[in-house]
Amino acid sequence: MMWKHFQLPTITEASSSSFPPSLSSPSHGPGVARSQLARAKCLRPTASDKLLSLVSEFRSLQEPVQRVKRLLDYAASIPPFEEGARRDSNRVRGCASQVWLDVGMDRQGRMRFRADSDSEITKGFCSCLIHMLDEAEPDEVMGVRAEDLRDVNVGIVVHSRVNTWQNVLVSMQSRTQELVTVAATADAILEESSC
């Protein structure tokens, strides 16, 4: 499926994830969910807005140490990560530190992300990405490029093989694609069975 042609799948019980359980909205049926989604789209800042804001925030910090401190602030505010999600299948490979990423889709078809790392700075990177992409539409997640994060400008260059930005973002995107594919397949099965 090409992302630019992606149509949000019908929101159904089958496509909604229990991830994270506390974040799942109560089910009011697909129609209600769609109207909620439309309203939410008008109100909430998009991933692109958040990205611009993030880049602007870091660009305003002149001294490298200020940027590191800001990342550590982000690390401190990262949403809690469930211990049970610290499993091998959630590991993001290729980072210089250990990173775990848990990914889900809520009932509105929006992506939910949680992450953790044994490195505080890496945790800060993860926190920025979560700040930007948690509750974003799948196509918003897929639309972000690692290059767009260059101006955050802390440490490792974008294309380094140990770059957390790159590896966590790519992992967020590939797992988003997987979940969307699963959701679309489930919708197709449901539609077929209802005919």
Next chain:
Amino acid sequence: MRSTMDASKLLLAPLNLSPAPLALAATTRKPHSLRVHSTSSSSAAVSEAATPSSSGPLSLGRLTRPDFPILHQEVNGSKLVYLDNAATSQKPNSVVNALRDYYEGYNSNVHRGIHYLSARATDEYELARKKVATFINAEEFKEIVFTRNATEAINLVAYSWGLSNLKPQDEIILTVAEHHSAIVPWQIVAKKTGANLKFVTLGSDEVPDVGMLKEKISPRTKLIVVHHVSNVLASMLPIEEIAHWAHKVGAKLLVDACQSVPHMVVDVKDLNVDFLVASSHKMCGPTGIGFLYGKGELLATMPPFLGGGEMIADVFLDYSTYAEPPSRFEAGTPAIGEAIGLGAAIDYLSKIGMEKIHEYETELASYLYESLQSVPAVRIYGPKPSRGRAALCSFNVEDIHPTDIATFLDQQHGVAIRSGHHCAQPLHRHLGVNASARASLYFYNTKEDVDDFISALKDTIGFFNSFK
């Protein structure tokens, strides 16, 4: 002695060495019976130059730094302190000039062209091979095969010698401290041939247990693959002894010398190794070129690794005959400029003298270790300096991730160190950690660099502790 450079000249001016002819490289080398731990020359001036001093203008580091323009820059607003030399070294002017001379003056393909430029490029390329052979005291230049890097050199042995010599139940002995590039090719070959890998763990001094290695050797042992100097532990293995044990049972010995060839005299005849690999970019040469040393009689029996141009004698539609080594193993157009650059790097190192480099680095190694040891909450891996250490320290600081340390050192202090597993995950697992930080020195580093690093590290630790 290996280096006969006029010490008074060394003391007075930056080296600014231009590529020297092979004859110079050959005559400036000590007879190859030298041991790496031999003490320095009888020249008082040379000894003085090789003695580092925090304020001494005569240290080798201070003398050679002008030859490395890259070192004279600011990074993130601070003076660059480059301590990631085990990953790659910087290049002196003479190496950069050699590359430029090649591309500006005689860039051409080698071996088959009959025109002037091709003949010149061929001469220089083959001269570089002779320089490598002389540098490690190979019997003849044909024992040097140019590869893309040391990793490719190991793969060459694995796929060529390994696949044609190993069979089920044969054993390959390695240590847990090997670089991934010395483990993975043998895992692949073992799977294909049915051979088994046997790993030697560390002793109590955090050095691969040589006694255990000796015990593991049996008539089933066909190959031993070990590092010369560890890129994490900074320890050195007794290669000559291991070669002796290996040969007693008819096994071959492959040595990963990436961390020794750039830093000390390595003599393949004295060590009596069968194969030895090293990398240009860790010894002041360009990236994209490394080499395999193989005993002539062994290389002669080995089938090609890659097929293509350069490595053939005759090609027919249904079969080909192969060139003699080293051409047999150099399929396709080689890295010509890079090989010539490596030759220039060898000229540069030889002119300083590998004993002098080793002696200076040994002192820097102790200084680095002792300085780092004095920082609270720091755990350094590997042996004590009294046991012999290369000029690098892999370490961790309690409750601070090495990546955080490396990032802050870079961002706030312009200090370049490495963090991660340094391509040695099994070793890190054995040490019970996921990653470590590593500061690694070369002869152009000084005690001031170490002081700057330690001061920056203390500030880094204070910074992160203030967030707890």
